[in-house]
Amino acid sequence: MTERDRSIAGQGPRDTLARGNPRGMTAGPRRALFVDRDGTLIVDVGYPRDPALVEPLPGAIDALRALGDRFAPVIVSNQSGLGRGLITDAEARAVHDRVIDVFARAGVGFAGAYYCPHAPDAGCPCRKPAPGLLLDAARELDLDLARSVMLGDKLSDILAGRTAGCGHTIRLGPDVDGAGGSQRCDDWAAVAVVLRSLA
Ligand SMILES: [Mg+2]
């Protein structure tokens, strides 16, 4: 069984969600908007284990809805609470599924939703700033990395996007750790403006 088969079967953390792609497969590589989850898509509560606490950040739903067919949104998330033994597989999956469900109910479907379950010292290829999640997504979802965008609230997000070869990186929130990025945006409304400008 390949990694992709496991993903479809819902048995692995790298969950490619066909139901999140209502437009179906399109011809040629797609342009992705890679989105960090905690602190970017939803309020960061730290090692999230309770689906009831999933709360989209203001403007995220509107901005993602406005993407239309121009970008395929893909979640790429570090969930080291798993590798640290702080949250269980079931808790992590429940929160992840809840995120997807909350956005789906608001009309936002993700082309894919991936997370790294490993601890920082595990040396895995998928924990951001490593680019593994983005590279897996690019292969599995047929994405054009050079035309894709990585959006996140931390240095590790910006670095993962750069290393994966994303043509554009956007830092959400204050640049507290020198991550920079191609652009820095205070909020999702500003992100939406940047994304519209990327013809
Ligand atoms: Mg984050």
Ligand SMILES: [Zn+2]
């Ligand atoms: Zn990993």
